[in-house]
Amino acid sequence: MTRRMKCVVAYDGTQFSGYQVQPGKRTVQGEFEGVLKRMHKGNDVRIAASGRTDAGVHAYGQVIHFDTPLSLSPEQWKKALNAQLPDDIAVRSVDETDSTFHARFSAKAKEYRYNVWTAAERDVFRRHYCAWYPYPLHVEAMNEAVGLFKGTHDFTSFCSAKTVIEDRVRTIYQAEIEADGPMLQFRFVGNGFLYNMVRIIVGTVLEIGQGKRPPADIEALLAAKDRRLAGPTAPAEGLYLWRVYYDHENFPL
Numbered sequence: 001m002t003r004r005m006k007c008v009v010a011y012d013g014t015q016f017s018g019y020q021v022q023p024g025k026r027t028v029q030g031e032f033e034g035v036l037k038r039m040h041k042g043n044d045v046r047i048a049a050s051g052r053t054d055a056g057v058h059a060y061g062q063v064i065h066f067d068t069p070l071s072l073s074p075e076q077w078k079k080a081l082n083a084q085l086p087d088d089i090a091v092r093s094v095d096e097t098d099s100t101f102h103a104r105f106s107a108k109a110k111e112y113r114y115n116v117w118t119a120a121e122r123d124v125f126r127r128h129y130c131a132w133y134p135y136p137l138h139v140e141a142m143n144e145a146v147g148l149f150k151g152t153h154d155f156t157s158f159c160s161a162k163t164v165i166e167d168r169v170r171t172i173y174q175a176e177i178e179a180d181g182p183m184l185q186f187r188f189v190g191n192g193f194l195y196n197m198v199r200i201i202v203g204t205v206l207e208i209g210q211g212k213r214p215p216a217d218i219e220a221l222l223a224a225k226d227r228r229l230a231g232p233t234a235p236a237e238g239l240y241l242w243r244v245y246y247d248h249e250n251f252p253l
Contacts (some may be wrong), residue, residue, distance in 0.1 A: 056236030
């Protein structure tokens with residue numbers, strides 16, 4: 001009998017070439033599937049994730065699923081996986097789920113967070129976990145700008161030029177910035193995100209914080225559908241896949 005297991009996984013993306021398997025490179029998927037292969041006596045077990053993350057990007061609440069004939073309990077799965085995974089991957093929870101569940105296609109919304117360290121001096125202990133941006137910032141103007149992303153828009157201006165998906169309309173339910181001393185945390189909840197979308201939004205909003213653009217530029221950029229007009233792509237190390245939502249319980253609408 002085959003069972004489908006759902007795992008919530010955290011990882012430090014610093015030493016990974018991203019989530020997805022790539023020949024000759026260290027990836028989250030590669031490490032996880034390597035452990036599963038050992039547990040299944042050399043048989044390949046594929047995992048499916050809620051989405052990919054790029055090199056250097058972290059996850060606190062990535063969700064994956066896999067099918068297995070093994071009869072371990074969820075708690076036994078969690079212990080066995082964490083005992084064999086490398087130190088920069090941790091399984092936070094394991095549940096047995098219905099065979100119709102899919103980590104990617106069953107998702108209703110995702111939450112991403114982005115951390116920016118704004119102190120004048122670099123913090124060597126934070127350098128892999130937030131972007132360093134040591135410039136005076138008008139946080140009120142930035143919050144005004146971020147609020148303009150809420151709702152349903154075409155995000156062509158805010159995705160990588162390499163994006164192959166033609167439908168670039170997404171809905172953002174929540175968009176905000178919280179300040180804790182020199183640390184700024186951007187928070188976005190939406191029904192989907194395009195390649196580099198959060199990082200380009202952050203890079204653009206930081207320009208607004210510096211006074212290089214007015215907050216109202218966001219509406220014009222959304223209407224323009226031209227990546228060349230938006231700001232730079234913020235560094236990977238500040239980005240976290242924070243949570244994936246699968247039902248409307250606690251759904252952030």
